[in-house]
Amino acid sequence: MLAVADLRFRYHRGTDELFDGLSHGFAPGGVSVLSGPSGSGKSTLLYLLGLLLTPTRGGVSVDGVDAAGLGDAQRSVLRARHIGFVFQDAALDQTRPILDNVAEGGLYAGMARKDAEHRARALLEEFGVDLPPERRPGEISGGQAQRVGLCRALVKRPRMILADEPTGNLDAESASVVLGALRDAANDGATVVISTHDQQIVAGANDVVSL
């Protein structure tokens, strides 16, 4: 269970404060959507939930553990073990084969490289990335790149998945694959939080947070 309580955040002194004391719980087994206009703080809230940012006031808790009391290393370990990120631009390492990119998602969680690569191959096949895994991200389409990013998030079987505009730049088929995978993960018990402008995704969500 991911939750925020009395959440307020500002990037720098003098900038606008976001969230106005937001309190919300993101239940496992469902898809939660963060919606709102550009600049409303959708991505920022995802980074707060992913423990990459620290609230100015209020708190973020992961399975009842208040992240405010954790050091950077402990938050990193929590993130490595339990949280999978899907970035808007996939954020792949252009210099490494797609297999390495996917396997990387498991390394920081303590998975052996061999195991991570084995699972990565299975996920790439499952999500229709039927390309030689030695290919670099620069040699594949945007839709395939986002599927690779999705595989990277799923490789460690995370209990929480945070997706930042995951279908923003995708064709309909790739968007359908990505959303289907996120829905399947939720059905398997994961907490899935998506930030998006896409009203279709909003309409199909179990839970919507309007910012």
Place this chain on the structure above:
Amino acid sequence: MSSRSDTRMGTLSVVSEAWRVAVSAPVASGMLLIVVAAVVGSILATTGQTVRAEQDVLARIDEAGTRLIVVSDVDGSGHIPNDAVDRIAALSRVDWAFGVGYAVDARNSAIGNGATPAAVRTMWGGLPDVIDTNGRTPQPGEAIAGIVAADTLGLAVPVGGIDTRDIQLAVVGGFTASDPLQGLNTSLLAEPGPEAADALVRSVYVLAETPDDVALIADAVPTVLGAEDPFAIALETSETLADVRAAVAGELGRFSRSLIAAVLAAGLILTTLIVYASVTARRQDFGRRRALGATRGVIVGLVVTQTTLLTTIGIAIGTAVGTALTIRWTTQLPDTEFLTAIASLTLLASIIAATPPAVLAAWRDPVHVLRVP
């Protein structure tokens, strides 16, 4: 939920990942390899030669007698017993001790009284390695002739008979003495017979194992000498030569150390710049890794391990090139201890150079680089 240690990236995974990153960035990796190889190669090809030259110069100075102590009964009133030679040789830190008796004139028996005389001296202690002999080892009552003495006596080959005032001796071979006993080449050295059991020694040459041992041995020698009149004994050491040796060692050593320090410092700066440039170019890479769960420690470990791996390869290349150049220019192999020291220093310098950029990469805000405008 807990932050268990088994969820952290293992050391082998860090090394494996660091190697893959190094391979995926051939330009930066290649530059680092070249810098490290150039540092090690240039140190070996320049300072390595200087160190070898220093060792040669010091060896020559040592040959010239830095380690030599000469104990002499100058006017014959000191009375040094011949067993003093063995007692001195038994002192610790003594390489060898060699004694000679008083000189007696000897003439070539084949020529007779008109022959030019040469000095014959009885010897005690084994022949030191600076006396190179030919012919057979003399037995009691036999002698070997120094290269100059043989010429003086008219011995075309150092074999024959010689007469002293009291006895006749057989010459069974010759010898050539080099520094510091070169002066003995004008003499014949006779193996003492039973009649010389109580003979006295004129001079004892003592070679210390190192120049630093000379003072200690010089202090110990009078206590084991057994001379009747210790005040009549002269003890000479080459203090001036020892001072020159220390000065030469100091100057050459200082020069070598300065050169090594300068090259290592240049290498350290270049390594820092290369790693910093590489880390700056990979801002997004580190931001992504942090978002995926890499701790700051893992990021520092990745950068430092990557640099260490490349430095190790660079050291191997530089050592091979430097050694080849040294052999080509001096026909000698670089000193193994020197090689090990340079490799260790270079590795240490690289780790130091990589640490600030690694820390910078680990503390960069991942959100700042991950946000899509």
